[in-house]
Structure formats: C-alpha cells, structure tokens
Amino acid sequence: MLSSKIEKSFETDPSLRALFLFDKEGAFKEEADTLALEGIRIEKFADNFFYLKKKLHTDWVNERVFLYFNFASPHKTGKFLEFPLLDILEANKELVTDDEESFLEEFNLERSQKNLVKKYIKELQYSSVQEVCRPILQSGKLDEESLQRGLISAFLKLNQVSSWEVVLSKSLLLGFPEKETEWKRLMRKLSENDLLGVFSKKINYFFGKSAEVIDQGFLVHLLQKTRYNQITQFIQESHRDDPYKGLKIQDKSQLTGIFQLIQEATNHPQIGQRFEEALEAAGSTIHGKKLIELYGVESDYGLITPEMAWILLSSIGENIDFSPQLTAQKLKKISTEHSLSPSLHQAYEFLIKTGEMIQQINSISNYTLNRCEDYIVAYTTDWSKIDTSYRKAIQSHRNIQEIGDGFDLDAYFTLLNKRYEDFLEKSNREWLRCLKELKFDYSNISTKKQYDFFQKEIREAEVKTVVVISDALRFEAAKELLGIMHGDDKNVAQMDYALASIPSKTSIGMAQLLPCTDLYFNNGNITNLGISTEGVKNREQILNREINESIAVQYSQIEGLPIKEARELFKAPVVYVYHDVIDSTGDKKPSERRTFNAVDEALQELGKFVNKLHHTFNVTRVFVTADHGFIYQDLEIKETDKEASPGNGDISSHNRYEISAQESKPKLGYCFPLSATTRLRDGDQYWVTIPESINRYKKQGVGHQFVHGGGALQELIIPVINSYRKTQAVAKKVRPIVTNESQLKIVSNILRANFLQEKKVSRTEKELELIVGLYKDNQLVSNEAYLKMDSSSDSPTDRIQKVELILNSSAVQESLLKLKVFDAEERLNPIIEIFVRNQTIIATDF
Structure with missing residues (x-):
C-alpha cells in the first residue's frame, strides 16, 4: 500500500523531487525497511540532517527521493520553523497516509472539511464518482447537500452533479420491471451511505408523499401522480366521482416543484425522451375518456393524452357542418396549446381546414353575380381560398397514419368532398352562364x-x-x-x-x-x-x-x-x-x-x-x-x-x-x-x-x-x-399580438401565452423572429421560447403560435413579473412588455 502511494505521488506530480513521510507511531516502519522502487531512492532518517541536506542539494538533485522519518510531522508538533530540512519540505511534499488526508490534499480542500470527506470517503475514492463530483470538490463549493446530490447523481450514472429535480426524475425511470437491477443497486448505495433518509425527504418535498418502503411500485405511483396533475393542473376542484382524485396535489408549492421537475427532466439531454415515455407508460392507467366524461370537453386541460385528443377531436368535430368557424377555432386552440403526435396533428389540421373551407363556402351569399368581372374578382379575392383550404385538408388527410377509436374519419372526408364539389359545381355553373351571355367573347371582358x-x-x-x-x-x-x-x-x-x-x-x-x-x-x-x-x-x-x-x-x-x-x-x-x-x-x-x-x-x-x-x-x-x-x-x-x-x-x-x-x-x-x-x-x-x-x-x-x-x-x-x-430592405416586419393578454397569469409555475401574427407575410409585411421570456427586472427567470412569424396564410388560425414558459424555482415567490418579447435581431429593447401576476403561491390572510 505504501509503495503504491509513493509511486502515485511521483506520477501525479512530475516536478516532485523529495517525498517526506513522518511516522511517529511506526505504522509503516516494516514496510519502509523493505521498500525497493524503480527510479526512486529510499532513505531512512538516521539522525543525519546535514548529510541528507547536502545530498539533496548536490548528488540527488536530479533524483526522486523518498525520505522516511520516525517522528511526528513538524506541521503537527508546531516546531515547523525548527525543522532542518524546512526549505526542501516546503519545495516538495509530505506523504499523507490516511485516505481522508490524502483526499483533502489531492483536491486542495480545507481541513475543516475532513469530517465531511470522511463520511463519504468510501465512495469518493472511486474515479467515476470523482469525475461527476469534481466541480464541487473545491474548498469554497463543497458542502454536505451538494455532495449528497453529487453522490446520488453518480449512483444514477448522470454525467454531472445534477439538481434534485433531475436526480428524482432519473430515479423515477427505475420504476419499471426491466430496471430492477439498477434500482436495487441504487437502494444499496443509498443505504450504505446513509442517504436513504435524504432521498425519501426529497420525494416527500416534491410529491407530498412519503412511504415506509420505497420500491419500484411506489416510483410508478409517483409517475402516475405527476401525469394526473399535468392533465388537471388548471382544474381547481376534483369531481366527486373522479377515481383518480387521490392523486391530486392541492399544495401549490408542491405543484410548482413538480412542474419544475418536469421541465428540467424533459429538457435534460440524458433523460428527456425516456422521462416522457415513462410518464406516458405510467399514465396509461389514467383513462382520459373518464376524465372528459367528468370534466367535459370545454375544460382547460393542462395536458391531453393521445386518447383524450382523439375524444376531443371527435366530440368537437361533430358540429363542424353546423358551426364550422367555432369548431375550427376550438380545434386550433387545442392543437396550438398541446403537443400532439404527428398523426394527431394532421387529424386536427384536417378538421380545422375542413371547418375553414365550410365557413368560407357558407359566407357566399349568392353565386349569381352581374358580370364576368365580378366572378373573377370574387374568385381571386375570396373563392380561391376555398381551393386552398381543400388542398390543405386533403394533404393533412393523406398524412394521418393512425386513427383513434370513435373518430369517423371517412364521414368527415365525405363531408369535405361533398361540400367542395357543391361549391365547384354552383360557382362554375353560374360563371359559365355569364360567359355564355357574352358568347364567350373575351374582348367584352x-x-x-x-x-x-x-x-x-x-x-x-x-x-x-x-x-x-x-x-x-x-x-x-x-x-x-x-x-x-x-x-x-x-x-x-x-x-x-x-x-x-x-x-x-x-x-x-x-x-x-x-x-x-x-x-x-x-x-x-x-x-x-x-x-x-x-x-x-x-x-x-x-x-x-x-x-x-x-x-x-x-x-x-x-x-x-x-x-x-x-x-x-x-x-x-x-x-x-x-x-x-x-x-x-x-x-x-x-x-x-x-x-x-x-x-x-x-x-x-x-x-x-x-x-x-x-x-x-x-x-x-x-x-x-x-x-x-x-x-x-x-x-x-x-x-x-x-x-x-x-x-x-x-x-x-x-x-x-x-x-x-x-x-x-x-x-x-x-x-x-x-x-x-x-x-x-x-x-x-x-x-x-x-x-x-x-x-x-x-x-x-x-x-x-x-x-x-x-x-x-x-x-x-x-x-x-x-x-x-431592391438593394435594401423594403418593408416593416409583421406585428405580434398576445391574444390572451388579459388572462395572462402564472399558475403552477407555468405561463401560457398565445401569439398572433397580426397580418400575413406580404410585400409590405416581412417575417419576424421572436424571443420570449419571463423577467424580474432585467433578469431572465424562465426558459426562453423562440417563435418564427413567417406565415403567409390568409387564415388567422394559421398564424397563431403558443408559448409555454416555466418559472425558475428562484423566482416562485415573486408576485409580479414581466413577460418580455424581443425581436431576435435586437435584444436591447423589447417590443412587448406585459406585467404578469404570479399565482403559483397564494398567501392566505387567515
């Protein structure tokens, strides 16, 4: 053991020439007597300070020398200045033999931190743990909370010391049967290092839930709880018949924590996609159909599952032929505010475009016009939009790869084609009659x-x-x-x-x-x-x-x-x-x-x-x-x-x-x-x-x-x-409008804002890139969202985009914040500033 420490000391410090070992108790005497190391001179003190000093300054000046002394280190006796080889000792290094001392020395930590290092030295000796914890293994940064997070991060094979949000979300991924080996290893490591209580306390803090035994089933339960509260975050009161209401979190600070956890997990490069898949798998037992039956189609759901999305599409779409504009608006709101699978997105777009087409057709009050020119103007200004909506609807229909139960795609497809054919037939029959009156003579047009x-x-x-x-x-x-x-x-x-x-x-x-x-x-x-x-x-x-x-x-x-x-x-x-x-x-x-x-x-x-x-x-x-x-x-x-x-x-x-x-x-x-x-x-x-x-x-x-x-x-x-x-820019940029400005508020750590591109991109209105964030004074306290306003569509619903900003944990207690919107090309002055009230934490007066 002594030989390896000596060799490591010289290997890690190529400039080292003399390595001192002070052994008052004689713990290393026998091993020192038999030492023989290639390229390293071994010298035992024999009351020969003068000899050693002379040799170290002359004959041994280019050698690596290990010096063994049978008395206490001058650092410990207080006779530091009296030590004859003080200059050589100061220029070189003293070998520390206990693990804690060695660790303190290697990472230049304070002696006051020795007890903390000693508590976890077994794990800190592993190079993999050191690699993860290295950023906090500094005298000014090391504290017990950070070290505990670092150790658990290493146990979870995260590549750096991570926040508790990331640590817990990675832990939740171990709740499934195929992860049993990894879960058992984590539990063993936590138990061996007396960290099980810390882990349990953090779970209780975020989820308001403690368990006598933390097992894989409990982790799945926490994932279910997370998914349920994602869905119902904007529903204040649970329905009495809701079979899942036991999962509801009423404490707003805990909701804040959970949504912070979701944000950090989904944005994390190592676990983002797997965390969403785990939430979806665990949440499959929460039946969206039942929730919609209880809370209705019109409820403001924080998240909709694929099952719910198909049900909402079917329920709302039933009125498309009778109330096409309102139906399209409701569907657009859902597709804008929620992340839908590619197939679901296309299904929504199909019905939205169908609704827009029907509304455009319904707005035609009369197909019989006075002159051929009137038909041409009507077509170029309005009727041609019907062709576009039909084309877009058909393209979306072609891209639907899967269909949810209960959604009658064929019926809507038939309706789309029937209404379009009716428009084509009526408009062109009257147009050709008008041409006939002129004997098709273009010179009269x-x-x-x-x-x-x-x-x-x-x-x-x-x-x-x-x-x-x-x-x-x-x-x-x-x-x-x-x-x-x-x-x-x-x-x-x-x-x-x-x-x-x-x-x-x-x-x-x-x-x-x-x-x-x-x-x-x-x-x-x-x-x-x-x-x-x-x-x-x-x-x-x-x-x-x-x-x-x-x-x-x-x-x-x-x-x-x-x-x-x-x-x-x-x-x-x-x-x-x-x-x-x-x-x-x-x-x-x-x-x-x-x-x-x-x-x-x-x-x-x-x-x-x-x-x-x-x-x-x-x-x-x-x-x-x-x-x-x-x-x-x-x-x-x-x-x-x-x-x-x-x-x-x-x-x-x-x-x-x-x-x-x-x-x-x-x-x-x-x-x-x-x-x-x-x-x-x-x-x-x-x-x-x-x-x-x-x-x-x-x-x-x-x-x-x-x-x-x-x-x-x-x-x-x-x-x-x-x-x-032109050689220079010839137009202004489009103008963004926050359509739900009067309803803006931060609930459960989340702000949702809808942005409308006021006018389509045109000859006089050019595209605009936006950067959006929440601010306290001039400090960003949320994620930043990027929007590109480049739509050339005549339909306002095509020009709406959603932004979801999640408040940082550092700002959850701030009651008033600002939503700031910047032109990406000019970050100095915001083009929109709106005060937003933070309702994440509501203080009561009684």
Whole structure:
C-alpha cells in the first residue's frame, strides 16, 4: 500500500523531487525497511540532517527521493520553523497516509472539511464518482447537500452533479420491471451511505408523499401522480366521482416543484425522451375518456393524452357542418396549446381546414353575380381560398397514419368532398352562364388576358427579365408561393392574374404566353410566324423575332448547370424558363392522386429558384405565371358521374373539351368559336365544346380527378407574379399580438401565452423572429421560447403560435413579473412588455 502511494505521488506530480513521510507511531516502519522502487531512492532518517541536506542539494538533485522519518510531522508538533530540512519540505511534499488526508490534499480542500470527506470517503475514492463530483470538490463549493446530490447523481450514472429535480426524475425511470437491477443497486448505495433518509425527504418535498418502503411500485405511483396533475393542473376542484382524485396535489408549492421537475427532466439531454415515455407508460392507467366524461370537453386541460385528443377531436368535430368557424377555432386552440403526435396533428389540421373551407363556402351569399368581372374578382379575392383550404385538408388527410377509436374519419372526408364539389359545381355553373351571355367573347371582358402577357409585360421591359412558366400552377397555389417570396425583406413581389383561353390546355396556353404576332391553330399544330410553338428551341426562335438574344430553356436544364454558366445564360435580356412539376404528375392517371404533393413540391422549388435568380444570377425582374390551372377532386369520379362525349372532337378532345371544325349544339355544355378566347388568327374556323360546370367527358385511359381544358374558374384564372429586387430592405416586419393578454397569469409555475401574427407575410409585411421570456427586472427567470412569424396564410388560425414558459424555482415567490418579447435581431429593447401576476403561491390572510 505504501509503495503504491509513493509511486502515485511521483506520477501525479512530475516536478516532485523529495517525498517526506513522518511516522511517529511506526505504522509503516516494516514496510519502509523493505521498500525497493524503480527510479526512486529510499532513505531512512538516521539522525543525519546535514548529510541528507547536502545530498539533496548536490548528488540527488536530479533524483526522486523518498525520505522516511520516525517522528511526528513538524506541521503537527508546531516546531515547523525548527525543522532542518524546512526549505526542501516546503519545495516538495509530505506523504499523507490516511485516505481522508490524502483526499483533502489531492483536491486542495480545507481541513475543516475532513469530517465531511470522511463520511463519504468510501465512495469518493472511486474515479467515476470523482469525475461527476469534481466541480464541487473545491474548498469554497463543497458542502454536505451538494455532495449528497453529487453522490446520488453518480449512483444514477448522470454525467454531472445534477439538481434534485433531475436526480428524482432519473430515479423515477427505475420504476419499471426491466430496471430492477439498477434500482436495487441504487437502494444499496443509498443505504450504505446513509442517504436513504435524504432521498425519501426529497420525494416527500416534491410529491407530498412519503412511504415506509420505497420500491419500484411506489416510483410508478409517483409517475402516475405527476401525469394526473399535468392533465388537471388548471382544474381547481376534483369531481366527486373522479377515481383518480387521490392523486391530486392541492399544495401549490408542491405543484410548482413538480412542474419544475418536469421541465428540467424533459429538457435534460440524458433523460428527456425516456422521462416522457415513462410518464406516458405510467399514465396509461389514467383513462382520459373518464376524465372528459367528468370534466367535459370545454375544460382547460393542462395536458391531453393521445386518447383524450382523439375524444376531443371527435366530440368537437361533430358540429363542424353546423358551426364550422367555432369548431375550427376550438380545434386550433387545442392543437396550438398541446403537443400532439404527428398523426394527431394532421387529424386536427384536417378538421380545422375542413371547418375553414365550410365557413368560407357558407359566407357566399349568392353565386349569381352581374358580370364576368365580378366572378373573377370574387374568385381571386375570396373563392380561391376555398381551393386552398381543400388542398390543405386533403394533404393533412393523406398524412394521418393512425386513427383513434370513435373518430369517423371517412364521414368527415365525405363531408369535405361533398361540400367542395357543391361549391365547384354552383360557382362554375353560374360563371359559365355569364360567359355564355357574352358568347364567350373575351374582348367584352375587361380583365387582363393571357394572350396579352408578352405585349404588355415583356416587350418594353427596360431590365433583364426572366419569365418562369410553371405548367398548371393554379392561382390559389401561386398565392402561397407569393408568401414564400415575401419572406425575403429585399424582395418586392406583386400578385396579379390573367384569363387563360378555352380550352385551358398546355399547347394553347404556352403559345399565347409568347408574342402573339401571327398565331395560327392549324388543326392543332399551332404556329407563330410560321414557326411551331411546340418545343423549347422553337419558342426561343419566336422570342428572338421580337427581342434579340432571348433564350428559352427547361428548368431541368438549369438545375444541373454550373453557377458560372447559369450566370451567363441569365445575362440575356429575356429568358423563358419552362417548369413542369404539377402537370407532369397530375395529368397522368397513375399519379393524379399525387397532384397536391406535386403542388407543394413546385411551390418550394419555385420559391428557391426565384430567390436564386435575384441573389445568385442578378436578375432584376422575374415573372411567374402558368399556361392554365386545374380542377382536382380527391374522391374518385364514378362512371355514372361522367358525361358521354358529344362527339364534336374530330380535331382534338379530352375529358374537359372537344375541338372540331364544325359547330355543334350540345344538350349540356357550351360550344363557341376558338377565336372568342384566343388570338389565333384562324380561330373562327374551329369550334370548342365544353361541358357544364365541372363535368367530365367519358374518356378512356386518362384520369378524371385532375382535369383541365374546360372553362372553370380554377382552370382559367392564372397567376401573374411580378417579382423584383431592391438593394435594401423594403418593408416593416409583421406585428405580434398576445391574444390572451388579459388572462395572462402564472399558475403552477407555468405561463401560457398565445401569439398572433397580426397580418400575413406580404410585400409590405416581412417575417419576424421572436424571443420570449419571463423577467424580474432585467433578469431572465424562465426558459426562453423562440417563435418564427413567417406565415403567409390568409387564415388567422394559421398564424397563431403558443408559448409555454416555466418559472425558475428562484423566482416562485415573486408576485409580479414581466413577460418580455424581443425581436431576435435586437435584444436591447423589447417590443412587448406585459406585467404578469404570479399565482403559483397564494398567501392566505387567515
């Protein structure tokens, strides 16, 4: 034992030259007599101070020397200054032989701390314990409470001295059968070190619960108690029939402690996810259905379990067709305030969007308007939002992976499609009747036309311009793209629209976005100046007839270009870029059900591309438009719902139109000259037949859910986005509003605040990042929450976000605090300050 201590002393201190051992009692005499250590000179004192001093200063100056003395240490006798080798002793080290003394010396602790070290020296000798406790093994930091926490932290294999909240939460994870070995080890360690009482006292402090025997079953009980109080934290009085009311904690200070424990546990990198899983497993015996039966759907639950979330969704959703707006608001409140699983979140979003769509449809007082322009204005301002809500609802429906018991998803899906189909049918039937009154003659409609696009927007352009034509980019989807583009505070983008021709098909739309100088239909082989309008190279040739050095290119070709080459390409005065994601997916029967996925993909792709055009390729002006829109209905169109083809398609036909050299008089639908809606010079030689409203013709081998070619508003109103770049920021940031400001209070250590982004991100309102926290004066006393306000949705419910702030234990006694909200780019001055009363601790006067 002595030899190892000597060797360790020299190993840990390479500068050490002389190691002194004073052994008045002779406890180490026999061992010292037989010492033989490689590289270390062993010298026993033989009343030879002069000899030793001389040798240590000369011959042994470069050796490591161990010196054994058979009298007491001069440190203990008080004759320190009389010791002949004092200078050498001071420059080197005295070997401490008892463990406590050695520990004190190793960690430079005070001698007054020896009793504390002695109490726990058995554990402190382990390197693993020392590693955990090292930050507190300092003379100014070591106290018994900290050391006890450090030891239990080490027993629990935490990587540092942790708070009691973390220590207890990690302990609770040992309550399950598979953790029996770890639990027994912890209990043995606590018992051996007389820490069981400390552990039990802390459990009682946090949970108000003590037990004669702390076993694994008791830990599960504490987890159940924690989960129950999470659920019922805002319910003041327990129902008399509540079978779990024995778990209720009424003491507000204990509730504060528990929620502090939950916060620290869930945020802890070692245990966060496992703690939540343990709470969920233990809380599975608390039946959410029973709680909702007793406390009702409208109660303010602090936490809702998946079981409860499905029940609330079913109960609240029952009124969606009768009270869609209120239903959507209630569901949005739940989804905003509670953490839902991905599938549950999508189920809530599905019903929220369904409710919003129904409300938007219900707000239409009359489908019969006076003029065609009125229909176009109604669609571009309001009715197109119905298409967006339907699209979002379908996307959420597709993402629901599991369904809770009692939730009739099919019934809601049928309702969604029925109401949407009814809207499509009524609005487009009246729109087409209005067009018929004008004989479909676009010259009698004051709205901008697709065939005037080049003449009015491109021909006289004074800066280099890129036109991105995204096949089948519908107007409602382009409004979402506009929001994505508005996220750039140096981008100015404006949304306009134009009326595409009928039939709303790619070949005609693409031809009319080019210069319409000398446009001929030629039995479907459309030409301009004698050049076919099909194919990128032909379109480039047509553009060059009007503007020299113009370029036409497929988007897919640009994707693979090196930046240097792309920059050269976009130096051209006009570049037409042809983008095809939506139509290439939707216009094929096997893939038409993925239409809305393709819309999402196209929007993200276009948003990044426009940004890149401005930032990387230095393009000043970018237009985004489309050849046509589309109709999509997610319910499969039955054969009985399709019309028989009128047989008027000897030149061209599809499921929404026919083109013939002869006029027909269909019993249903409309027939008019191709020249009425186009700039085709020979258009009066051809006749277009389309069905009523949104009807489809029976057509083999094609899809019928995604369609275009007819005269529906969704097919004809195309977007025209004009985006240009400024050198400096061009708009203010959106404004956040705390919607529940009058109800703000801290209950059970928690503050919940709801933030509304007042306006959508737009040309004049840019996105904003927020940092939110609770403060006492200028000191942060809670966690910080980060919010990004970047929604471009027209729906206010899409622009609401929840913040949950948990008060630090150091501030639970403060009666008045401040909620402060900062712009993340400017932390000096808050943009919102609200006084908040802390009701966590309520003092009574009697």
